[in-house]
Amino acid sequence: MKGQFPLDKFLNKETPFYYYDTALLRQTLQTIRAEAGKHDNFSVHYAVKANANPKLLNIISMSGLGADCVSGGEIQAAVNAGFAADKIVYAGVGKSDWEINLGLDKNILCFNVESIPELEVINELAARKNKTANIAFRINPDVGAHTHANITTGLAENKFGISMNDMEKAIEAAAQMEHVRFTGLHFHIGSQILDMGDFEALCNRINNLQQQLETHHISVENINVGGGLGVDYLHPNRVPIPNFKAYFDTYAQHLKLRPGQKLHFELGRAVVAQCGSLITRTLYIKQGTHKQFAIVDAGMSDLIRPALYHAFHKIENLSSDGSCETYDVVGPICESSDVFAKAVDLNKTHRGDCIAIRSAGAYGESMACQYNCRKLPQGYITEEL
């Protein structure tokens, strides 16, 4: 399955770089639109932190998705890429004043508020502008997701969100404030979730919370269930598009929406992971005593997921059909954790071969840094090559 890469067009490019298959991205967006569109009142936002490359943001905004931002910089990037401000939601435990002011100036759809002190600051800053900020409370639903501990966000003791016990107190506090308007509840239980039972558990929790609020005559316009749908890192060729049908159907089936209530989603990884690959070149083959290393010119500064969470990415040698050999694929950075994969089979590789590290479109380029005074990797879309 190397035919899907325009290898001839890679040869004159300086490596490492990210390559984004825009045909796949567009197909993915079309699937999201079709599957979400089967349900009334479903509204999908793209989680910008997964990949903020302006060229991708532009394609995603044109497909009609809203944006989910976690910083002022992301709000600015979303607006620059053409996302309508009234489709932008803004979450984050530590919103600084300039970021809140930017959200107010742009008239974004909603601030997802994570504490009462934050609510007070939003109210105060909105008052100075004589505005009213739409807010939702991010509630910590104490639903565990079956995923890596570092990307679970919905458990009780977690820096994110407001505990369920404090939910009504927070809603009452908002009701006392003149410059915020309570419009909904927000949740996000984690990332790379493939077990629909986890989302079902979230639905059940939300159903209970809604019932509890209704006994106190509190109604909610919007429910936002965050993101978290995972992708198949083992089989990027066989499963290039995640099962959006099962995902949206799970919510349609298990979440009891009230008449007129809108359901919002914030998908990041599922939108962009599979369309992106990190393209790197083999620099050296180094023979160890019991293994051999393929030393490549990309490192953890370009793609940190393997070093940060032992994430698996499929690796392919695009330049060779030679018989497979086993390699540890490592980067040039001065850290022992700068390893992309241990003991993987690759077509026999030589200096200069093009290597693709697959499923790298999400949390790849957006997490790149300049450690070791390295250059940031470029990101190219199909049309630019």
Ligand SMILES: *Cc1c(COP(=O)(O)O)cnc(C)c1O
């Ligand atoms: C990161 C994040 C998302 C997106 O998560 P994915 O797993 O990439 O879908 C959605 N909502 C919030 C609040 C987030 O922090």
